[in-house]
Amino acid sequence: xxxxxxxxxxxxxxxxxxxxxxxxxxxxxxxxDYNGLKPEVVDKWKADRKAEGLDTPxxxxxxxxxxxxxxxxxxxxxxxxxxxxxxxxAGITRDAMFHKMSPEQWDQVIKTNLxxxxxxxxxxxxxxxxxxxxxxxxxxxxxxxxxxxxQSNYSATKAGIYGxxxxxxxxxxxxxxxxxxxxxxxxxxxxVRAIREDVLQKVIAGIPAARxxxxxxxxxxxxFLTDEEAGYITGEDITVNGGLYYH
Ligand code: CAA
Numbered sequence: 001x002x003x004x005x006x007x008x009x010x011x012x013x014x015x016x017x018x019x020x021x022x023x024x025x026x027x028x029x030x031x032x033d034y035n036g037l038k039p040e041v042v043d044k045w046k047a048d049r050k051a052e053g054l055d056t057p058x059x060x061x062x063x064x065x066x067x068x069x070x071x072x073x074x075x076x077x078x079x080x081x082x083x084x085x086x087x088x089x090a091g092i093t094r095d096a097m098f099h100k101m102s103p104e105q106w107d108q109v110i111k112t113n114l115x116x117x118x119x120x121x122x123x124x125x126x127x128x129x130x131x132x133x134x135x136x137x138x139x140x141x142x143x144x145x146x147x148x149x150x151q152s153n154y155s156a157t158k159a160g161i162y163g164x165x166x167x168x169x170x171x172x173x174x175x176x177x178x179x180x181x182x183x184x185x186x187x188x189x190x191x192v193r194a195i196r197e198d199v200l201q202k203v204i205a206g207i208p209a210a211r212x213x214x215x216x217x218x219x220x221x222x223x224f225l226t227d228e229e230a231g232y233i234t235g236e237d238i239t240v241n242g243g244l245y246y247h
Contacts (some may be wrong), residue, residue: 009090013189017215025223035060037234049130063116073123088117089139097151113157133176135226142185142241169235178234185241188212191223209242
């Protein structure tokens with residue numbers, strides 16, 4: 001039976017590529033995305049997947065809210081099966097230089113990018129441990145590794161993922177559950193294209209690969225880390241950033 005793989009932010013730029021790649025690798029991919037998404041966006045996404053031959057369920061939730069995550073994961077487990085792979089990919093930016101950053105910009109980013117990791121992982125962790133198999137992948141960022149001016153909120157959450165992973169990895173590797181992260185660089189998604197044009201051009205000029213990354217380049221790293229044979233890799237981070245920054 002195919003293992004159920006849940007991707008949060010599954011309808012977004014990186015998430016869609018992850019869902020496609022996991023399905024192609026024989027997983028039962030399930031997208032979880034924001035319950036504030038317009039129904040037409042979700043419908044179009046489902047129709048696009050159907051046209052590709054994928055029947056991908058979409059569940060809507062608020063990953064900043066523990067109860068919403070609990071309800072959603074219970075529903076997925078009842079309707080589809082036990083969640084054995086979790087990719088915490090949902091994330092937002094609210095960029096501002098620190099002196100201009102509002103408490104709301106801080107709060108929204110911390111809750112969406114970091115509380116979400118606790119809220120979702122908590123729902124699936126005990127089941128994974130009980131079944132002696134699980135894969136958790138948290139999506140960090142090059143800007144968690146190196147910090148980025150204008151992103152003290154975002155960089156804090158993405159660096160926070162490393163600490164969370166390294167701690168949890170030690171607790172569960174004996175039980176067949178691994179916890180890793182991927183740190184994408186600047187990928188060709190809406191999030192990156194939203195950067196002011198002059199700033200974005202400077203960013204691209206600084207990438208040794210001289211281009212933005214492709215979402216599929218992150219997705220294939222997700223497939224690798226969630227493979228049956230990846231059980232000895234845990235607490236690790238893989239950077240996929242075109243040479244922009246190294247560990
Ligand atoms: N380092 C240090 N100082 C910098 C800087 C940098 N990288 N960039 C700008 N500054 C300075 C400027 O020189 C300027 O200084 P003065 O006021 O003394 O002239 C000051 O900071 C203000 O700069 P801006 O004019 O850019 O300020 P702004 O308020 O108009 O815009 C911003 C601020 C929205 C944060 C804008 O600078 C920006 O978009 N920066 C890019 C941030 C970024 O890379 N975000 C990544 C988003 S994608 C993502 O997050 C995905 C991922 O994981 C990689």
